Amino acid sequence: MLQDIDFEVADGEIYGLIGPSGSGKTTLVKKIVGMDRPSAGSVRLLDKKVPDLTVLENIGYMAQADALYTDLTGRENLQCFLHFFH
Structure with missing residues:
Protein backbone atom coordinates (compact mmCIF):
# COMPACT_ATOMS: atom_id res chain seq x y z
CA MET A 1 0.00 0.00 0.00
CA LEU A 2 1.32 3.42 -0.94
CA GLN A 3 0.65 6.36 1.36
CA ASP A 4 1.30 10.10 1.21
CA ILE A 5 3.25 10.15 -2.07
CA ASP A 6 3.80 13.69 -3.32
CA PHE A 7 6.60 14.80 -5.63
CA GLU A 8 7.22 16.92 -8.70
CA VAL A 9 9.54 16.36 -11.64
CA ALA A 10 10.65 19.48 -13.47
CA ASP A 11 10.22 19.82 -17.23
CA GLY A 12 13.03 17.97 -19.01
CA GLU A 13 14.17 16.20 -15.85
CA ILE A 14 14.70 12.44 -15.73
CA TYR A 15 13.57 10.77 -12.53
CA GLY A 16 14.26 7.23 -11.37
CA LEU A 17 12.82 5.19 -8.53
CA ILE A 18 15.13 2.97 -6.52
CA GLY A 19 14.41 0.83 -3.52
CA PRO A 20 14.22 -2.75 -2.31
CA SER A 21 11.94 -5.35 -3.82
CA GLY A 22 8.38 -4.92 -2.57
CA SER A 23 8.77 -1.25 -1.63
CA GLY A 24 6.11 -0.06 -4.10
CA LYS A 25 8.13 1.19 -7.08
CA THR A 26 6.19 -0.78 -9.69
CA ASP A 36 -3.67 1.02 -12.18
CA ARG A 37 -6.06 3.39 -10.43
CA PRO A 38 -5.46 4.51 -6.86
CA SER A 39 -8.08 3.42 -4.32
CA ALA A 40 -7.84 6.91 -2.80
CA GLY A 41 -6.35 10.19 -3.95
CA SER A 42 -5.34 10.94 -7.51
CA VAL A 43 -2.39 11.19 -9.86
CA ARG A 44 -1.79 14.29 -11.97
CA LEU A 45 0.66 14.56 -14.84
CA LEU A 46 1.13 17.66 -16.96
CA ASP A 47 -1.81 19.26 -15.13
CA LYS A 48 -4.16 16.42 -16.15
CA LYS A 49 -5.68 13.70 -14.02
CA VAL A 50 -4.40 10.23 -14.97
CA PRO A 51 -5.40 8.12 -16.86
CA ASP A 52 -5.33 10.40 -19.91
CA LEU A 53 -4.00 9.17 -23.26
CA THR A 54 -2.80 12.66 -24.23
CA VAL A 55 -0.46 12.58 -21.23
CA LEU A 56 1.14 9.31 -22.33
CA GLU A 57 2.14 10.95 -25.62
CA ASN A 58 4.34 13.36 -23.64
CA ILE A 59 6.08 11.12 -21.12
CA GLY A 60 8.46 8.20 -21.36
CA TYR A 61 8.19 4.98 -19.40
CA MET A 62 10.41 1.93 -19.63
CA ALA A 63 9.42 -1.26 -17.85
CA GLN A 64 11.87 -3.46 -16.01
CA ALA A 65 14.92 -4.81 -17.82
CA ASP A 66 13.28 -8.03 -19.04
CA ALA A 67 11.04 -5.94 -21.28
CA LEU A 68 14.04 -4.87 -23.37
CA TYR A 69 15.39 -6.50 -26.50
CA THR A 70 18.81 -7.75 -25.42
CA ASP A 71 20.20 -7.73 -28.97
CA LEU A 72 19.55 -3.96 -29.27
CA THR A 73 21.40 -1.07 -27.65
CA GLY A 74 19.62 1.20 -25.18
CA ARG A 75 19.10 3.82 -27.91
CA GLU A 76 17.80 1.18 -30.34
CA ASN A 77 15.33 -0.08 -27.71
CA LEU A 78 14.02 3.45 -27.18
CA GLN A 79 13.69 4.00 -30.93
CA CYS A 80 11.88 0.67 -31.28
CA PHE A 81 9.33 1.53 -28.60
CA LEU A 82 8.93 5.00 -30.10
CA HIS A 83 7.89 3.40 -33.40
CA PHE A 84 5.31 1.25 -31.60
CA PHE A 85 3.45 4.36 -30.47
CA HIS A 86 4.00 6.79 -33.35
Whole structure:
Protein backbone atom coordinates (compact mmCIF):
# COMPACT_ATOMS: atom_id res chain seq x y z
CA MET A 1 0.00 0.00 0.00
CA LEU A 2 1.32 3.42 -0.94
CA GLN A 3 0.65 6.36 1.36
CA ASP A 4 1.30 10.10 1.21
CA ILE A 5 3.25 10.15 -2.07
CA ASP A 6 3.80 13.69 -3.32
CA PHE A 7 6.60 14.80 -5.63
CA GLU A 8 7.22 16.92 -8.70
CA VAL A 9 9.54 16.36 -11.64
CA ALA A 10 10.65 19.48 -13.47
CA ASP A 11 10.22 19.82 -17.23
CA GLY A 12 13.03 17.97 -19.01
CA GLU A 13 14.17 16.20 -15.85
CA ILE A 14 14.70 12.44 -15.73
CA TYR A 15 13.57 10.77 -12.53
CA GLY A 16 14.26 7.23 -11.37
CA LEU A 17 12.82 5.19 -8.53
CA ILE A 18 15.13 2.97 -6.52
CA GLY A 19 14.41 0.83 -3.52
CA PRO A 20 14.22 -2.75 -2.31
CA SER A 21 11.94 -5.35 -3.82
CA GLY A 22 8.38 -4.92 -2.57
CA SER A 23 8.77 -1.25 -1.63
CA GLY A 24 6.11 -0.06 -4.10
CA LYS A 25 8.13 1.19 -7.08
CA THR A 26 6.19 -0.78 -9.69
CA THR A 27 2.88 0.01 -8.01
CA LEU A 28 3.66 3.72 -8.06
CA VAL A 29 4.76 3.69 -11.72
CA LYS A 30 1.61 1.79 -12.73
CA LYS A 31 -0.48 4.47 -11.06
CA ILE A 32 1.55 7.27 -12.64
CA VAL A 33 1.11 5.93 -16.18
CA GLY A 34 -2.55 5.02 -15.60
CA MET A 35 -2.19 1.22 -15.68
CA ASP A 36 -3.67 1.02 -12.18
CA ARG A 37 -6.06 3.39 -10.43
CA PRO A 38 -5.46 4.51 -6.86
CA SER A 39 -8.08 3.42 -4.32
CA ALA A 40 -7.84 6.91 -2.80
CA GLY A 41 -6.35 10.19 -3.95
CA SER A 42 -5.34 10.94 -7.51
CA VAL A 43 -2.39 11.19 -9.86
CA ARG A 44 -1.79 14.29 -11.97
CA LEU A 45 0.66 14.56 -14.84
CA LEU A 46 1.13 17.66 -16.96
CA ASP A 47 -1.81 19.26 -15.13
CA LYS A 48 -4.16 16.42 -16.15
CA LYS A 49 -5.68 13.70 -14.02
CA VAL A 50 -4.40 10.23 -14.97
CA PRO A 51 -5.40 8.12 -16.86
CA ASP A 52 -5.33 10.40 -19.91
CA LEU A 53 -4.00 9.17 -23.26
CA THR A 54 -2.80 12.66 -24.23
CA VAL A 55 -0.46 12.58 -21.23
CA LEU A 56 1.14 9.31 -22.33
CA GLU A 57 2.14 10.95 -25.62
CA ASN A 58 4.34 13.36 -23.64
CA ILE A 59 6.08 11.12 -21.12
CA GLY A 60 8.46 8.20 -21.36
CA TYR A 61 8.19 4.98 -19.40
CA MET A 62 10.41 1.93 -19.63
CA ALA A 63 9.42 -1.26 -17.85
CA GLN A 64 11.87 -3.46 -16.01
CA ALA A 65 14.92 -4.81 -17.82
CA ASP A 66 13.28 -8.03 -19.04
CA ALA A 67 11.04 -5.94 -21.28
CA LEU A 68 14.04 -4.87 -23.37
CA TYR A 69 15.39 -6.50 -26.50
CA THR A 70 18.81 -7.75 -25.42
CA ASP A 71 20.20 -7.73 -28.97
CA LEU A 72 19.55 -3.96 -29.27
CA THR A 73 21.40 -1.07 -27.65
CA GLY A 74 19.62 1.20 -25.18
CA ARG A 75 19.10 3.82 -27.91
CA GLU A 76 17.80 1.18 -30.34
CA ASN A 77 15.33 -0.08 -27.71
CA LEU A 78 14.02 3.45 -27.18
CA GLN A 79 13.69 4.00 -30.93
CA CYS A 80 11.88 0.67 -31.28
CA PHE A 81 9.33 1.53 -28.60
CA LEU A 82 8.93 5.00 -30.10
CA HIS A 83 7.89 3.40 -33.40
CA PHE A 84 5.31 1.25 -31.60
CA PHE A 85 3.45 4.36 -30.47
CA HIS A 86 4.00 6.79 -33.35
